[in-house]
Amino acid sequence: MASKQVSFTASRSAGSYTSLRQKLRAMRCQSAVSSARKPKKGEEPTIAFVLDDHLQELQAGAQSFWKEDFFRDACVIVEDKSFLAHRLVLAAYSTYFRNIFTMDHEPNDDGMFEISLSGVQAKVADNVIQSMYTSKLNLSSTNVFDVLELADGLKYTVAVQACTKYLKENLNKENCLRTMSLAISYHLDDLKEDSGKFAAARFEEVKHTAGFMALEWFTLRDFIARDDLRATRELQVFQAVVAWLQKDKTKRQKWAVRLMENVRFPLMTPNEVVDSVESVGFLMSVPEFQDLVKEATHYHLTPLRQSILQSPRTNPRSSVRLPAVLGIGGTGNNGGSIMCFTPASGKWRTFTKMDTVPRHHHAVAVLGGFVYIVGGEEMGRSKSVLRTACRYDPRTGEWLTVASMNRCRLSFQIGVLDDFLYAVGGRVSNEESLCNVERYNPQVDRWEDVASISTPRRLVAVATHNHRLYAMGGSSHNRISNKLERYNPANNHWEQKRPLLTCRFSASLHPVGGRLYLVGGMTVVNGHSMAGMKVVDSYNPNLDQWTRLAPMSVPRGEAGCATLDGKIYVVGGYDWSANKYLDQVECYDVQTDEWSAVASYPNRGAGIACCSTILLRLPEGSDESDGTSIASTAATVPSTTGTAPSTADTVNPVGRSVEDSHMSPSKARESLRSAAVSRSRRELEAEARGKLKRLSSKHKMEEEAGNCTEEGEVMSASLPGQGESYSAFVQPSTTCGTCVNSRAAVLKTRREFATMAAQPSPGVVWSGAAVVASTGAAVPSPVQMVTPVQYPFYMWIQYLRSLWRQYSTWCICPVRCVCAHISDVFLCVRALHILSRRRLRGLGRLGRALSSLRRDRGLCYGNMNGC
Structure with a gap:
């Protein structure tokens, strides 16, 4: 056995002890140095050596x-x-x-302990x-x-860890x-989590394996209850459970209800519930x-x-579960x-x-x-005070209009509070504040x-805690309030x-950990000057007591504020002392009473x-640390308005059909038409844009490889019974992928503008360069027509900006293209007026005229090869 040899003369002097440690360091005997202690008076110094390769020698001897x-x-x-062994080794x-x-436990006559x-199996025991x-x-x-x-039964921890590691590295669907x-x-637990995630991500494959049918009922219950179970439709989960029950119906039927309680029937479409359940x-x-x-049924009705x-x-199934702060609307x-914003x-x-209409100072x-999203002031020239309300589902991206308030307010x-929304105070105009609560x-x-509330006030801070509604501060008639009022719904x-x-x-109020935190706001100084506030106060409802906390770095009022994971985020606002809008975002940790800066808001x-x-x-473009993306959402959630995706064409949440990854344009056209049954306009447009983008990329790669043989195609999708149709043109193989993508953006803009220009369903199709009407479409009367001139100024600004971005990125003549595009839009809107009066007469002549107009100009958006 090898060890470092140290030669020294022991001495009782402190100097010799110090010299000893220096020698040990020089010989790199760090373990001996660390164990060398300073001797007490009258005691010889001692050193404990760690013997090198001691455990290896012990193992070699035992073997x-x-x-x-x-x-x-x-x-x-x-x-x-x-199998003969040593008690000492087995017990170790x-x-x-x-x-x-x-x-x-007594030994036998030969002194051998038998177990x-x-x-x-003998070969397994021998291996262990x-x-x-x-x-x-x-x-x-x-x-x-x-x-x-066997290793788990013997409590052989090292072997269990080895088996766990092997299984983690060799997981498969079987x-x-x-x-x-x-x-x-x-x-x-670690192996359970890893194997569960693996199986949940491949549910549609593992549900057909023998391992699925052999699951115990409680294991199957926990498995189908997972949020990250990746099933294209919830109906597949139901059908898999039914198959498991029917495998041995006599013995397993008693567990049917316990299992079905974990199937998410409200996520199915009404047709699936009626036809398949x-x-x-x-x-x-x-x-x-x-x-x-x-x-x-009640959920859908x-x-x-x-x-x-x-x-x-x-709750929709998804492998993505990210806490986030949402910033909605505002003056920017x-x-x-x-x-x-996600941490x-x-x-x-x-x-x-x-x-809905862009707005600010809403709730x-x-x-x-x-x-x-309720009330506020409409952006643009009108600056109307709103009383409308809408509901947004961030899980599915669906919007729904709900009842408007009784009064306009911002x-x-x-x-x-208790499944009710309470709108407190506010104002109708600069002169009129509200005391009303609805x-x-x-x-x-x-x-x-x-x-x-006791007095009319605007910009009141509102929060709920312990089944009570709190309203703090506010202003009215040049008076600023310090009132704190508590509402009891009983x-x-x-x-x-x-x-x-x-x-x-204009402060923000949020409950965290049993206390209410009042953040920022505005006040009046010197009797007349408005000033933002940095201060943060904490209120204890049980003691009816206030506490002053660490201030923010920037005074601000009219800011957005939200609580996430025990932290308070303050977004934007207005700084009266500097007379400017803010984009700074600060985060307050209630545990440490400290503020920290986070990423700035995109606009002041x-x-x-x-x-x-x-x-x-x-x-789009997310790079969260866990590697998840929007495609991680597991199941398509049915529309809250009752429209359901067709069972003939299953589509995942990103709008991608299951079998279209290598689809030609002609097949894509047929797929889109079949998928359009009972589909909403929003779903259809999203799918059409997604398909066009993927096909464009595919054509570009095939063209570079010299394998592109597709002809120019018009992908279209119709809404049967609604008289609507949308199309996007895929250029022949001679056109580069960049131009195809650019043309897709232009067609998207035209389609959206045509939809705005004629309500309800105009049945307008942008096919190549011509405007045509869908067969059987009900063309609206001139009274229903809305010309672009009637749209607010801010919408025109957004429209022009989008056109400039589209053309300036790839076109050598962006100014001409934008101008010509706008003129054509007016021409097309005028065409709709003509068609509505003539009942589709002269449709072919109009389409040919528009096509000729674009060809004569030779502009990029009309002839991509001309750029």
Whole structure:
């Protein structure tokens, strides 16, 4: 056995001790140096050496004794075979053997301790016992489960870890479910999670395996209850459970209700519930199962009540679960957008466009996972004060209009209390503030008045805590309030509490950890000057007591504010002292009482309404640390308005058909037409744009490889019964992919503008360069027509900006193209007027005239090859 040799003379002097440590360092005996202690008075210095290769020598000696049959005193009997070993080695590695040997276990006449193991294969036992001496455990796909079972029974921790690692690295669709079952039985949480994720991501494959049919009922229950179960439709989960029940119906039918409680019937379409669920007779005879079907039916029949009908069964399945802050509207350029911030990425991105008029100084609230956007002031020249309200589902991207408030109002906030939305105070104009409070009842889709606050006030901070609604501060008639009022819904009464430490308005109020945090706001200084506030105060409702906390770095009012994971995010706002809008975003940690800066908001602005939610899908270009993307969403969720995707063409949430990855344009056209049955306009347009983009990329790659043989095609999709049709042109192989993509953007703009220019369904198709009408389409009368001139100024600005971005990126004559494009839009709108009066007469002549006009100009958007 090798060890470092140290030669020295011991001395009782402190100087000699110091010299000793220096010598040890010089010889790199760090373990000896660290163990060398300073001697006490009258004591010789001592040093404890760590012997090199000590454990290796011990293992080599034990292995030698085992092979040469020296000192063996234990015998493990398996299947009439005896394996001789040493008690000391067995007890060192196995807790089971250690307990056996330390109990009153007597040896036989030969002094040998015998232990019998039942239900174990001899070759498996031999493999495990050898590993205790050699540190080598032989694992394969055929023996790993048996080895894991024996190692777990012997409490042989090192072997269990080796089996776990092997299984993690060799998961496949055939063994993942068995691995998950064993992990549950042996309480191997890491292996359970990894194998469960693997199986959930491949549900459509593993549901057909023997391992799925062999699952215990409780394992199957936990498996189908997973949020990340990736099924294209929830109907597939139901059908898989039915197949498992029918495998042995006599024994398994008693578990039917317990299993079906984890199938998310509200995520099915109404047609699927009626045609595929109610047709299973042996289930429909069970009253508990009938209740589940009734729940799904009510969910679809009452879309406005869905926010108060939420349960685990209404939660869409997705592998993405990201807490996020949403910034909605505001006075900046993003007034018509919803921005999102996730701590995982640390960035702000555009999540979606608002399907309502752009607005600012409105109010938002989250109820049942749905975001309600209420009131505010319309952006643009009109600056109308709104009373309209809408509901947005960030999980599915669907919008729904709900009942409007009884009064127009802006500069107010909303609190959520017992499934009601309470709109408190606000203003109608600069001169008129409101004391009125009204609440929205999703059960009946109606706003109703409740008790008013004590005085008319705008920009009141509102929050709920412990079934009470709190309203703090505000301003009216050049007076700033320090009032704190608390509303009790049981008696419809407001009561006064301890006033604020400082009069303020336009602050934000949020409950965190049993306290209410009042952040920022504005006040008046020197009797007349407006000033933003940095201060943050905390209110304890139980003690009716205020506490001053760490201030923000920037004074601000009219800011957006939201709470996420125990932290308060303050977004944008207005700084009166600097007379400017802000884009800074600050985060307050209530645990440490500290503020930190996070990524700035994309645009400066005030009147931004913020809320927090859990995202099940991500914006384009996301790079979250967990590697998830928008495509991670697992199931297509049926529309809340009752329109359902066709069962003939299953589409995932990104709008991509399951079988179209290598589809030609002609096949794509047929697929789009078949998929259009009962599909909404939004779904259809998203799918058409997605298909065109993928096909364009495919053509570009094939062209570069010299394999592009496709002819120019017009992909189109119709909405039967609605008289609408959309199309996008795919250029022949002589056109580069960049031009194809650019043309797709132009066609998209034209299609959207044509849709705006004629409401309702005009039946207009942009096919190549001509405007045609769908066969049988009901062309609207001139009274229904809306010309572009009638649209607000801000919409024209956005439209011109989009055109310039499209043309300036690839065109050598962007100014001419934009001008010609706008002139053609006016010409096409005029054409719709003509068609509506002439009842489609002269349609061919008009189309030919427009085509000739574009060819004569030779412009890029009319002839891509001319660029």
